[in-house]
Amino acid sequence: MNIRILVATTNRVLRQLSRDHRSVAMILFLPSFLLTILYYMFESNPPLFSGVAIIMLGILPFTVMFLITSIGMLRERTSGTLERLMASPLNKLDLLLGYALAFGLAATAQAGVTIAVAYFAFDVRPTAGVGLVVVVAIVNAALGVSIGLFTSAFARTEFQAVQFMPLIAFPQILLCGLFVPRTEMNIVLQHISDFLPLTYGVSALQEVALPAPSTAVIWSDIGIVAAVAALALSVAAATLRRRTP
Numbered sequence: 278m279n280i281r282i283l284v285a286t287t288n289r290v291l292r293q294l295s296r297d298h299r300s301v302a303m304i305l306f307l308p309s310f311l312l313t314i315l316y317y318m319f320e321s322n323p324p325l326f327s328g329v330a331i332i333m334l335g336i337l338p339f340t341v342m343f344l345i346t347s348i349g350m351l352r353e354r355t356s357g358t359l360e361r362l363m364a365s366p367l368n369k370l371d372l373l374l375g376y377a378l379a380f381g382l383a384a385t386a387q388a389g390v391t392i393a394v395a396y397f398a399f400d401v402r403p404t405a406g407v408g409l410v411v412v413v414a415i416v417n418a419a420l421g422v423s424i425g426l427f428t429s430a431f432a433r434t435e436f437q438a439v440q441f442m443p444l445i446a447f448p449q450i451l452l453c454g455l456f457v458p459r460t461e462m463n464i465v466l467q468h469i470s471d472f473l474p475l476t477y478g479v480s481a482l483q484e485v486a487l488p489a490p491s492t493a494v495i496w497s498d499i500g501i502v503a504a505v506a507a508l509a510l511s512v513a514a515a516t517l518r519r520r521t522p
Contacts, residue, residue, distance in 0.1 A: 286375025287382075289459055290349075294383060304383050308337035308391040316399050323400075330401045331486045332455050334392060334410060335478045338418035340446050342384045346425030347438045350376065354429065369514040377422055377510055384418030403482075405490040410482065413495070416502045417478040423509035430516040449475035454483065474505040 294300060312333060319326035392411055395401040403410050428445060432438040452462070452470040459470055470476045481498035484490050 282371045283375050283378065286372055287378045288306050290376055290379035291382070294349070294379065297316060300349070301383075301511055304341060304387050305390050307341055308333075308387060309394040311337060312391060312395060312399070317436075326399070327401050328486060329455075330395055330399065331403060331410070331482050332453075334395060334401075334414050335417040335482045336453070336455065336475070337391065337476055338384060338388055338414050339421040339478065340389065340442075340450070341444055342380060342418045342421035343425045343428075344421075344439070344442060345383075346376075346380050346422045347429045347432070347441060348435050349380070350426050350429035351432050351435060351438045353436075355413065370511070373426060373510055373514050380422045380425075381415075381419050385415050388414035388418055399437055403485045404488060405485040405492070405495065409485050409492075409495055412428065413478060413481045413485065413499060413502075416499050416506070417475070420474055420478065420502050420506040420509070423506040423513065427509045427513040427516065447472045452476065453479040455479065474502050475504060477501040 302448060312330060315329060315333065316326055317520070319329065355424055388411055392407060392414060424445060428441045432441065448469075450472060452459070452466055453476045454470075459467055459476070462470070477498040481495045481502075484494050
């Protein structure tokens with residue numbers, strides 16, 4: 278790993294992202310806006326809202342960062358920027374780590390804003406403390422970043438990148454335990470959900486909200502999500518081509 282290249286790539290992506298005001302607004306405020314809608318939907322049932330909000334603190338960062346990253350990386354490919362960078366003596370993993378770090382910092386800011394809104398505006402107080410919720414939210418967002426970088430290799434247009442949402446994100450959202458507890462699902466769906474990383478991100482948040490949470494379970498789930506994120510980033514490096522077809 279070349280630290281100089283990593284820092285330079287991270288700074289370049291952050292500068293480029295900061296000039297895209299709509300993307301910045303989406304990253305920072307879209308999850309909070311959706312959380313606000315949920316609050317008024319469940320206004321008459323605060324305990325139910327708290328349970329749903331805790332889970333959404335993991336799902337929203339994953340979904341938003343997956344979409345932003347996949348489209349952002351695709352723009353780099355189609356504009357020729359990525360091809361020019363790859364023509365230099367640049368390690369693929371260093372390049373992708375720079376992108377991942379830049380979007381990861383954006384994801385950290387997003388998680389901080391969303392959790393602050395949930396905590397101070399909507400009085401969502403997880404039993405295990407807000408610190409663990411922040412960690413889980415950031416790891417889930419990092420998962421979205423890594424998978425977004427990976428899937429961008431298979432898209433030629435922004436529309437195609439968006440089409441990966443129902444293929445990659447929606448099944449994970451449906452089977453993670455948000456709508457139906459996993460123990461009550463069809464046995465086949467349970468086994469499928471066992472192989473979906475978002476399942477463990479949601480499991481960690483559900484554990485955080487329990488009256489007597491187990492930190493061992495929480496950190497185990499966090500470790501699984503982080504491992505899948507690292508694997509997706511490694512596979513993305515392997516699929517990175519020197520030339521854009």
